[in-house]
Amino acid sequence: MTPGTRLLLTALTRPETVAERSLEELDLLVRVARMASLEARLCHLLRDHGVLDTLPDGPRRHLEAAAMVSDRQQDMARWEVAQIHRALYPRGIPVVVLKGAAYVLAGLPCARGRLFTDVDILVPRGALHDTERALFANGWVNQTQDAYDQSYYRRWMHELPPLTHVMRKSTLDVHHTILPPTARLKPDAGRLLADAVPISGVDDLYVLAPVDMVLHSATHLFHDGELEHGLRDLTDLDDLLRHFGQDPDFWPALVARARQMDLIRPLYYGLRYTQAFLSTPIPGTVVEELSDAGPTTPLRPLMDILFHRGLAPHHWCCDDALSGVARWLLYVRSHYLRMPLHLLIPHLVRKAIRKRLQEDSKRTAPVLPRP
Amino acid sequence: MQAGTDIQTLSRILGTTGAVIEIGPFLVRLRSRLDSVAAAVGLHYEHQLRAPDTPFCDFHVRLDRPGGLRRWWKPQARFYLDETSPFKPLPLNQAFPLFEWGLNWCIAQRGHRFLMVHSAVVERDGRALILPGAPGSGKSTLCAALSLSGWRLLSDEFALVELDTGRITPLPRPVSLKNAAIGIIRDRYPGAVLGPETHDTTKGTVAHLKPSADAVERAGDPAEPAWIVFPEFQAGAADRLEPVSRGQALLQLADSAFNYSVLGGRGFEAGAALVENCQSFRLTYGDLNASLKLLNSLAEPRS
Numbered sequence: 001m002t003p004g005t006r007l008l009l010t011a012l013t014r015p016e017t018v019a020e021r022s023l024e025e026l027d028l029l030v031r032v033a034r035m036a037s038l039e040a041r042l043c044h045l046l047r048d049h050g051v052l053d054t055l056p057d058g059p060r061r062h063l064e065a066a067a068m069v070s071d072r073q074q075d076m077a078r079w080e081v082a083q084i085h086r087a088l089y090p091r092g093i094p095v096v097v098l099k100g101a102a103y104v105l106a107g108l109p110c111a112r113g114r115l116f117t118d119v120d121i122l123v124p125r126g127a128l129h130d131t132e133r134a135l136f137a138n139g140w141v142n143q144t145q146d147a148y149d150q151s152y153y154r155r156w157m158h159e160l161p162p163l164t165h166v167m168r169k170s171t172l173d174v175h176h177t178i179l180p181p182t183a184r185l186k187p188d189a190g191r192l193l194a195d196a197v198p199i200s201g202v203d204d205l206y207v208l209a210p211v212d213m214v215l216h217s218a219t220h221l222f223h224d225g226e227l228e229h230g231l232r233d234l235t236d237l238d239d240l241l242r243h244f245g246q247d248p249d250f251w252p253a254l255v256a257r258a259r260q261m262d263l264i265r266p267l268y269y270g271l272r273y274t275q276a277f278l279s280t281p282i283p284g285t286v287v288e289e290l291s292d293a294g295p296t297t298p299l300r301p302l303m304d305i306l307f308h309r310g311l312a313p314h315h316w317c318c319d320d321a322l323s324g325v326a327r328w329l330l331y332v333r334s335h336y337l338r339m340p341l342h343l344l345i346p347h348l349v350r351k352a353i354r355k356r357l358q359e360d361s362k363r364t365a366p367v368l369p370r371p
Numbered sequence: 372m373q374a375g376t377d378i379q380t381l382s383r384i385l386g387t388t389g390a391v392i393e394i395g396p397f398l399v400r401l402r403s404r405l406d407s408v409a410a411a412v413g414l415h416y417e418h419q420l421r422a423p424d425t426p427f428c429d430f431h432v433r434l435d436r437p438g439g440l441r442r443w444w445k446p447q448a449r450f451y452l453d454e455t456s457p458f459k460p461l462p463l464n465q466a467f468p469l470f471e472w473g474l475n476w477c478i479a480q481r482g483h484r485f486l487m488v489h490s491a492v493v494e495r496d497g498r499a500l501i502l503p504g505a506p507g508s509g510k511s512t513l514c515a516a517l518s519l520s521g522w523r524l525l526s527d528e529f530a531l532v533e534l535d536t537g538r539i540t541p542l543p544r545p546v547s548l549k550n551a552a553i554g555i556i557r558d559r560y561p562g563a564v565l566g567p568e569t570h571d572t573t574k575g576t577v578a579h580l581k582p583s584a585d586a587v588e589r590a591g592d593p594a595e596p597a598w599i600v601f602p603e604f605q606a607g608a609a610d611r612l613e614p615v616s617r618g619q620a621l622l623q624l625a626d627s628a629f630n631y632s633v634l635g636g637r638g639f640e641a642g643a644a645l646v647e648n649c650q651s652f653r654l655t656y657g658d659l660n661a662s663l664k665l666l667n668s669l670a671e672p673r674s
Binding site: 022026027031035058059061062064065068069071072075315316 | 426431455483632634635
């Protein structure tokens with residue numbers, strides 16, 4: 001583990017130590033936390049531990065600015081969800097809110113300081129067509145112009161192409177399950193919907209049951225996602241485990257559900273790396289029960305090498321000589337897990353060529369953000 | 372390293388640890404191996420350079436040529452913020468304007484202890500004149516002319532309104548002049564120090580006016596806002612100053628603030644206090660002499 005990664009992890013697990021950091025160390029800590037999208041979260045953590053106000057103005061102001069942005073994003077996420085609900089409720093479509101917005105609506109500890117860019121929802125597969133039409137009627141449009149991308153999402157993915165609201169420019173991902181149908185693991189979305197927990201006071205609006213929320217978080221991180229926000233997602237998982245894990249019945253239910261849903265491997269990784277990075281308290285019996293769920297010897301140390309780098313903040317000071325290769329291998333792995341090779345290879349070749357052609361057209365010239 | 376550093380020393384520092392530049396409430400660590408950047412920093416920021424071993428900086432910026440073919444073919448400059456590259460590269464000769472534009476973006480992303488209004492600000496006798504305006508409104512020309520004729524430059528791009536006190540924090544930086552304004556200012560104020568002209572940018576030709584030594588020295592002195600004037604350039608129009616209601620002024624301020632929505636209720640309160648404490652006007656601006664006269668009359672003691 002590089003000193004930059006350690007600096008951030010120590011701040012997250014033992015916030016009180018931040019009070020003793022030199023100004024040079026705080027300079028680096030703020031930058032690493034920013035790159036990991038954990039700046040606002042660190043701000044809340046330091047405030048809770050009475051450390052924030054002891055910090056010099058420079059670093060403190062950056063953390064506070066990030067917390068303000070995150071507070072506002074959460075207000076906006078609540079508003080977005082209310083609008084989505086207003087569009088879908090009259091059609092009788094139940095909505096399960098996922099990830100960041102779900103943590104905010106359920107009032108979970110990991111919502112504090114969580115930065116996010118889009119809202120994710122899950123609807124029954126049979127209601128997908130109706131959902132898209134109802135959302136369209138309310139201003140959410142599909143901005144994927146490219147015919148290949150359209151068919152790629154619709155044929156192979158577990159979600160619609162991302163929708164953007166015409167007025168607010170907010171992004172919405174509509175899922176019908178939590179992994180692509182082509183993925184190696186086959187969780188049953190019907191069970192997720194059946195056990196979803198209603199958000200109090202609102203009809204037909206839900207979040208996933210605690211065990212499913214944890215499994216989704218672990219699956220997204222270790223079986224599907226790109227790891228750009230890896231450490232942020234790992235701290236979500238750590239928070240969920242600490243919060244739900246206070247109930248002793250949670251742990252056996254979690255393991256049983258993981259087996260039932262074919263998600264035991266992502267759970268294994270999730271517990272292994274939250275413990276390694278964030279010292280998450282996990283009962284010994286659970287670790288023991290999962291001992292056969294991980295990869296066997298040649299693969300296990302290799303995955304450790306990869307994930308220890310892939311999950312570190314993507315900041316130059318957290319990188320070592322292997323980081324680039326590790327990230328690339330994890331990227332390849334995530335695609336390999338998503339699709340069988342005969343689908344994957346043509347897809348990646350197409351993506352690579354297009355990426356070359358579009359390299360810089362995605363970026364904009366430095367104009368001030370429109371007020 | 373302080374004022375008077377020669378250009379070789381500055382180039383060496385820019386190419387190694389980076390030079391630390393104090394710009395009002397922000398510290399920027401800038402690294403670059405580009406000669407044009409060293410020359411521009413030496414010219415515009417010579418009195419704002421701080422010790423290279425300053426432990427904390429707000430922004431870590433690097434301006435360099437991207438690698439690959441572009442090293443030889445139509446060379447470019449790229450803006451790196453903490454080694455990430457948020458913008459398109461620009462032609463190499465636009466490196467310094469790219470730094471200035473990129474820095475605007477950095478400040479707008481992070482300066483949430485202020486209500487940040489897209490605006491030029493000048494001060495006289497402790498009272499600030501705020502000139503909010505979109506590009507093309509003429510705010511930079513007015514700001515440059517005022518700052519060269521008895522007003523202190525607080526900022527060309529941002530009115531930084533302190534949330535607790537309502538005062539305006541100075542952000543002394545070079546004033547970015549575009550196209551015809553460059554010649555107008557050069558002719559009118561022979562003592563004005565302007566950097567080289569950069570042609571063919573997205574905004575046309577750009578040249579930067581160096582802030583006065585006084586504006587830089589007094590970067591720590593905030594000013595009480597007194598007037599808000601919304602300039603509107605209309606070629607050939609008769610210059611006039613018309614009062615604007617407080618409600619209208621607040622709506623326009625909110626519209627030109629970078630972080631009004633981030634601040635939520637506090638942004639509204641800061642904006643409301645600002646229009647409460649200021650007289651607000653709309654300036655139809657056709658002739659620089661006439662408009663300067665109108666603006667100067669605001670600050671004349673009433674008889």
